[in-house]
Amino acid sequence: MKGMTVIVKTITSWVKILIFLFGIYIILFGHLTPGGGFAGGVILASSYILIMLAYGRDFVEENLSLPAASRIDCLGAFSFAMIAILGLVFGGSFFVNFLFQKYLPGQPLNLVSAGTIPLSNIAIGLKVGASLFLVIVSLSICCKDFRPGTSVNKKKE
Amino acid sequence: MIIFYCLLIFMLIAAIVAVETEKLLSSVICIGAIGFGASLMFLFLRAPDIAITQIVVEVLGLIILIRATISRDLTFITGDREFFEVVVSVVIVFVIFLAGIQVLQTLPDFGSPIFAQVADAPSNTYVSRGLGKTGAANLVTSVILDFRAYDTLGEATVLFTSIIGATVILRKKCRKKMEETTG
Numbered sequence: 620m621k622g623m624t625v626i627v628k629t630i631t632s633w634v635k636i637l638i639f640l641f642g643i644y645i646i647l648f649g650h651l652t653p654g655g656g657f658a659g660g661v662i663l664a665s666s667y668i669l670i671m672l673a674y675g676r677d678f679v680e681e682n683l684s685l686p687a688a689s690r691i692d693c694l695g696a697f698s699f700a701m702i703a704i705l706g707l708v709f710g711g712s713f714f715v716n717f718l719f720q721k722y723l724p725g726q727p728l729n730l731v732s733a734g735t736i737p738l739s740n741i742a743i744g745l746k747v748g749a750s751l752f753l754v755i756v757s758l759s760i761c762c763k764d765f766r767p768g769t770s771v772n773k774k775k776e
Numbered sequence: 777m778i779i780f781y782c783l784l785i786f787m788l789i790a791a792i793v794a795v796e797t798e799k800l801l802s803s804v805i806c807i808g809a810i811g812f813g814a815s816l817m818f819l820f821l822r823a824p825d826i827a828i829t830q831i832v833v834e835v836l837g838l839i840i841l842i843r844a845t846i847s848r849d850l851t852f853i854t855g856d857r858e859f860f861e862v863v864v865s866v867v868i869v870f871v872i873f874l875a876g877i878q879v880l881q882t883l884p885d886f887g888s889p890i891f892a893q894v895a896d897a898p899s900n901t902y903v904s905r906g907l908g909k910t911g912a913a914n915l916v917t918s919v920i921l922d923f924r925a926y927d928t929l930g931e932a933t934v935l936f937t938s939i940i941g942a943t944v945i946l947r948k949k950c951r952k953k954m955e956e957t958t959g
Contacts, residue, residue, distance in 0.1 A: 650917045656921075672839070699929065725911060732911045750939040
């Protein structure tokens with residue numbers, strides 16, 4: 620699995636950073652414009668999937684190894700739970716928007732506004748992106764090695 | 777309204793082709809067509825949040841399905857359908873259809889919000905006081921991450937658990953062990 624032709628590789632090297640930046644934009648502006656953590660995370664994952672399809676799985680595992688992706692996944696889930704628990708500590712109840720109500724109200728329609736909502740968006744974006752990347756890389760390992768019929772025949776020979 | 781009916785007919789035709797075709801790859805492509813039709817429908821219904829999520833997830837799911845089908849040797853669906861399974865499926869679909877008619881009659885008219893009928897519906901609070909209570913200009917985000925954040929926590933937990941299961945089952949070490957035991 621060495622990847623696709625040189626045309627696909629060249630266009631991928633131009634387009635991958637645009638897709639990645641668009642994912643970051645969708646996550647960061649999720650509380651102002653359509654989008655949010657889930658959609659942005661999937662776009663982040665899809666930029667890595669594009670690299671994986673064009674250059675092969677070994678190239679993408681050098682950039683973002685499976686343990687690192689697993690750690691990012693855990694970090695996202697942990698920070699989302701921590702935001703909820705910090706709401707319990709500072710605001711009095713689970714998942715309360717303590718930053719907006721007490722400490723950092725901000726102006727509506729600004730980037731820094733809405734309290735904990737952008738932080739939750741970032742956490743969910745990291746989590747969804749890393750986990751979908753993990754799923755597809757795991758499935759490509761499965762597809763590469765496991766074909767019905769072929770492996771069994773080799774063993775018999 | 778016409779564009780919704782056009783999209784609906786397009787999606788229905790794609791769904792029937794996806795079920796009836798014999799090639800696995802064309803079935804997967806038809807499933808992708810259904811997803812893109814649903815995304816366009818959300819866009820015309822002025823729900824850009826769901827449209828973005830739908831199209832992005834559809835692209836990723838299509839990539840996974842096409843990779844899974846192309847690398848397989850079994851790309852043709854063979855075998856006849858059994859009579860009993862067809863009867864059971866038709867009966868279940870018919871029951872769901874009747875229940876859907878009953879449910880859809882209680883909904884408000886197409887395009888009118890639900891708090892036009894029920895005054896103290898929770899969506900009334902979300903729309904009228906969402907900006908003041910959360911500060912987020914995007915009301916969908918303010919609902920899923922502030923008013924209904926428990927729901928998002930559950931969704932994230934489901935995703936996390938399923939990823940753990942997938943990586944444990946599909947990793948290289950496990951695959952090698954399985955091949956050793958079966959071979």
